[in-house]
Amino acid sequence: PTSTTTANRPVTEKPKEKKKVQEKPINLPDPPEIIVDEQGTRWARGKLLGSGGFARVYDAQNARGEMRAFKVIAKKHLQSKKARSKILAEIMIHSSLKHPNVVRMEDTFEDDEHVYFRLELCKAGSMNDMVKRRGRYLDAEARYFMVQILAGCQGMHTSNIIHRDLKLGNIFLDEDMNVKIGDFGLAALLKDQGERKKTVCGTPNYIAPEVLYDDGEGHSFEVDVWSVGVILYTMLVGKPPFQTSNIQEIYTKIKKNDYHIPAEAELLVEAEDLITKILAPKPSDRPSLIEIMNHPWFTCGAIPIYIPMQATVSEPRLT
Ligand code: ADP
Numbered sequence: 001p002t003s004t005t006t007a008n009r010p011v012t013e014k015p016k017e018k019k020k021v022q023e024k025p026i027n028l029p030d031p032p033e034i035i036v037d038e039q040g041t042r043w044a045r046g047k048l049l050g051s052g053g054f055a056r057v058y059d060a061q062n063a064r065g066e067m068r069a070f071k072v073i074a075k076k077h078l079q080s081k082k083a084r085s086k087i088l089a090e091i092m093i094h095s096s097l098k099h100p101n102v103v104r105m106e107d108t109f110e111d112d113e114h115v116y117f118r119l120e121l122c123k124a125g126s127m128n129d130m131v132k133r134r135g136r137y138l139d140a141e142a143r144y145f146m147v148q149i150l151a152g153c154q155g156m157h158t159s160n161i162i163h164r165d166l167k168l169g170n171i172f173l174d175e176d177m178n179v180k181i182g183d184f185g186l187a188a189l190l191k192d193q194g195e196r197k198k199t200v201c202g203t204p205n206y207i208a209p210e211v212l213y214d215d216g217e218g219h220s221f222e223v224d225v226w227s228v229g230v231i232l233y234t235m236l237v238g239k240p241p242f243q244t245s246n247i248q249e250i251y252t253k254i255k256k257n258d259y260h261i262p263a264e265a266e267l268l269v270e271a272e273d274l275i276t277k278i279l280a281p282k283p284s285d286r287p288s289l290i291e292i293m294n295h296p297w298f299t300c301g302a303i304p305i306y307i308p309m310q311a312t313v314s315e316p317r318l319t
Pocket residue numbers: 049050051052053054055056057069071103119120121122123125126169170172182183185
């Protein structure tokens with residue numbers, strides 16, 4: 001349904017104003033068929049992997065057969081000062097992060113018409129594609145993915161970066177099914193661990209309650225912890241906890257902490273306990289990433305050491 005699509009797209013304005021969410025790129029020049037990077041390496045542009053607000057992402061191959069993803073932004077979209085400073089912030093934040101569970105940003109460069117990000121290619125697509133194709137994941141798979149999501153998150157937080165748009169659609173998988181957190185378009189770099197951010201941003205289904213409250217308190221790292229809770233719920237139940245057809249209703253439900261775990265999902269008591277702890281309305285009541293990692297849900301059942309890529313389309317047989 002269209003409502004789901006809208007609810008999974010980011011908003012950067014106050015929810016009450018209910019303005020447009022995002023514009024699709026129209027009448028844009030195609031990026032060149034051969035993209036030449038900063039080092040002079042020539043990359044043959046392949047297929048369009050996806051497009052977001054401003055960006056189109058393609059795969060590309062060099063003469064040595066190496067493949068990368070190129071995020072291409074038309075300069076037409078960067079005419080305002082605000083748009084340019086957002087892209088610069090994304091570049092600064094993303095390129096500073098070097099972690100096995102964060103999409104590597106290898107290079108940024110530009111020509112007359114475009115700005116390019118050369119990124120590690122995530123061949124298995126996003127975890128959202130996977131849940132759309134398969135529905136909920138097995139408990140063991142969810143543990144495998146959660147460990148890596150938490151590790152990537154910890155890497156960002158220790159660098160004073162809040163992602164602020166963590167969702168299954170921004171979590172990618174490489175060909176070995178390693179988790180790679182991507183899209184730092186809404187991320188914030190804090191001056192110190194104590195700074196509070198005030199801008200309303202995030203994606204409706206995954207947005208933390210304190211972001212919706214306009215009480216001047218601001219928000220911090222706990223918003224990512226909240227999103228991790230929404231991610232865990234979605235992996236195990238097959239749909240997000242606050243899903244409804246209307247965005248305002250989603251916000252009301254989030255503020256009231258109005259969600260329940262359907263009995264037919266047959267969640268382990270440990271899983272239910274962990275979700276409940278993470279989705280605590282008060283940010284300070286939420287567990288830290290380390291506390292999440294130490295929760296009994298991780299040890300009450302199997303964690304596979306390897307998941308086959310076939311798991312992106314059908315339930316894997318795990319040994
Ligand atoms: P935006 O910030 O405009 O939303 P994203 O960075 O989320 O753009 O990328 C848009 C889409 O491109 C993603 O949803 C995904 O399908 C694809 N994509 C982005 N980065 C990669 C990557 N490193 N490897 C493979 N596909 C990617």
